[in-house]
Amino acid sequence: MKHKYLKNVATLCLSAEKCIGCGRCAQVCPHGVFGMNEKKARIKDKDRCMECGACARNCPENAITVDAGVGCAAAVIMGWLTGSEPSCDCSGGGGCC
Amino acid sequence: MNEERSCCCSDGGCCAGESITPYDKKDTWVTGEIRTPQGGVPVASTILQFKDTLGAWKVRWGIGRMDYKINPGIYAVGNPDHTSPVLVSANYKLTFDTLRKELSGLNCWILILDTKGINVWCAAGKGTFGTGELVRRISKTRLSKIVSHRKIVLPQLGAPGVSAHEVTRQTGFSVVYGPVRAKDIKEFLNSGFRATEEMRTVKFTAWDRLVLTPVELVAAAKTSLMVFGVLFLINLFAVREFGLADFIAYAGAVVTGTVITPLLLPLIPGRAFAWKGWLLGTIWTAWFVWLNGWFVPGFLLLAIGYLLVLPSLSAFLAMNFTGSSTYTSFSGVIKEMKAALPLIVLSSVAGIVLVLIKSLSA
Numbered sequence: 382m383k384h385k386y387l388k389n390v391a392t393l394c395l396s397a398e399k400c401i402g403c404g405r406c407a408q409v410c411p412h413g414v415f416g417m418n419e420k421k422a423r424i425k426d427k428d429r430c431m432e433c434g435a436c437a438r439n440c441p442e443n444a445i446t447v448d449a450g451v452g453c454a455a456a457v458i459m460g461w462l463t464g465s466e467p468s469c470d471c472s473g474g475g476g477c478c
Numbered sequence: 479m480n481e482e483r484s485c486c487c488s489d490g491g492c493c494a495g496e497s498i499t500p501y502d503k504k505d506t507w508v509t510g511e512i513r514t515p516q517g518g519v520p521v522a523s524t525i526l527q528f529k530d531t532l533g534a535w536k537v538r539w540g541i542g543r544m545d546y547k548i549n550p551g552i553y554a555v556g557n558p559d560h561t562s563p564v565l566v567s568a569n570y571k572l573t574f575d576t577l578r579k580e581l582s583g584l585n586c587w588i589l590i591l592d593t594k595g596i597n598v599w600c601a602a603g604k605g606t607f608g609t610g611e612l613v614r615r616i617s618k619t620r621l622s623k624i625v626s627h628r629k630i631v632l633p634q635l636g637a638p639g640v641s642a643h644e645v646t647r648q649t650g651f652s653v654v655y656g657p658v659r660a661k662d663i664k665e666f667l668n669s670g671f672r673a674t675e676e677m678r679t680v681k682f683t684a685w686d687r688l689v690l691t692p693v694e695l696v697a698a699a700k701t702s703l704m705v706f707g708v709l710f711l712i713n714l715f716a717v718r719e720f721g722l723a724d725f726i727a728y729a730g731a732v733v734t735g736t737v738i739t740p741l742l743l744p745l746i747p748g749r750a751f752a753w754k755g756w757l758l759g760t761i762w763t764a765w766f767v768w769l770n771g772w773f774v775p776g777f778l779l780l781a782i783g784y785l786l787v788l789p790s791l792s793a794f795l796a797m798n799f800t801g802s803s804t805y806t807s808f809s810g811v812i813k814e815m816k817a818a819l820p821l822i823v824l825s826s827v828a829g830i831v832l833v834l835i836k837s838l839s840a
């Protein structure tokens with residue numbers, strides 16, 4: 382059974398001009414967001430992107446941008462309360478691991 | 479194991495004969511030491527013992543979880559030589575155990591990064607499983623002298639933290655991303671470093687979700703103690719005291735949010751976690767209130783109060799599970815929270831007021 386999360390929120394963006402078709406993005410994405418098409422990467426299913434940032438960090442040509450962050454409500458609340466960047470802090474028992 | 483010492487201190491280090499990776503001699507999962515020109519390397523067993531299983535069980539329930547780690551460095555599995563593959567992993571013992579138990583019959587090296595005892599996925603998100611630490615660990619263990627090839631296998635879930643081309647530029651090692659799950663490693667290695675589409679996709683099965691719930695439950699139970707304390711105080715003045723039925727209603731809502739919702743996740747209609755939790759919380763509360771016969775004029779305040787507060791509680795707890803899920807995005811969670819949090823707070827406050835009125839007024 383496939384999990385689905387909210388639609389049309391992912392900040393993923395691919396620049397076809399910069400792409401050299403190395404295929405790394407398709408390899409690292411844990412949700413199969415990318416496909417390869419005639420030596421270029423292509424975003425197949427943007428709604429499945431969880432903004433982990435793996436593709437962007439591993440693209441040798443910087444062709445991909447994504448607002449990477451933790452998809453974790455507790456972290457976001459802590460971020461709001463302390464005015465800092467939400468980070469996945471697994472201490473304190475609850476949380477992400 | 480190896481008592482005799484050899485000395486071949488090629489690059490200034492004089493520790494040949496000593497282990498490159500410090501380990502506790504009492505650690506029963508270390509079965510011996512293998513000698514390399516650079517020094518000894520502890521050999522890790524591929525069989526989990528009772529102690530390992532017990533340890534895993536404990537951390538799942540949140541006991542001593544931040545301190546369940548092994549020393550970073552290099553380890554051996556089987557009897558590897560300079561041509562054997564190198565697998566990279568995190569120093570969270572649970573992660574290490576999951577990996578090594580899949581490696582029986584293989585000869586390979588395991589390079590353990592210092593992720594502060596956190597699993598690969600979370601550490602990659604934080605950046606501790608990252609380019610910098612990997613480059614440092616490669617040079618610290620003098621990996622390039624231990625193996626003659628220039629290839630390392632990283633778990634795919636480490637990719638958010640590591641920039642493969644950067645690692646290659648700085649160390650000369652090329653990075654191959656392996657499968658998501660440790661159980662596929664053997665097949666991956668045997669097929670010449672080829673991961674199938676299926677090996678590359680994160681699944682998040684019911685079992686994956688189930689093992690994550692105890693920690694959530696324990697955290698919620700701790701907070702609940704405060705709630706019980708307050709209720710106890712209120713009982714001193716209450717006209718209608720809180721009793722077993724109220725406790726069950728509350729506990730049910732907590733379990734609904736922390737265990738039932740995560741378990742049934744893909745089966746519950748809708749997408750937002752808070753919605754899913756709220757839906758199940760409402761079903762639970764309505765059922766329980768009806769069961770107790772509280773849908774009568776005298777108890778209406780209580781019934782409506784609980785219907786406002788308990789589903790909100792389940793919704794909040796379910797929303798917290800976004801942190802454990804492997805498919806929720808940051809933007810998505812923000813959007814969900816902006817919509818859900820105000821509703822949760824309003825509904826809870828209204829509900830609490832109603833329940834209190836019922837308890838305190840004749």
Ligand code: SF4
Binds near residue numbers: 440444
């Ligand atoms: S990693 Fe970058 S260059 Fe390579 S295929 Fe993907 S977008 Fe193109």
Ligand code: SF4
Binds near residue numbers: 414429432436
């Ligand atoms: S950010 Fe992560 S989930 Fe989204 S496309 Fe890139 S690799 Fe895939």
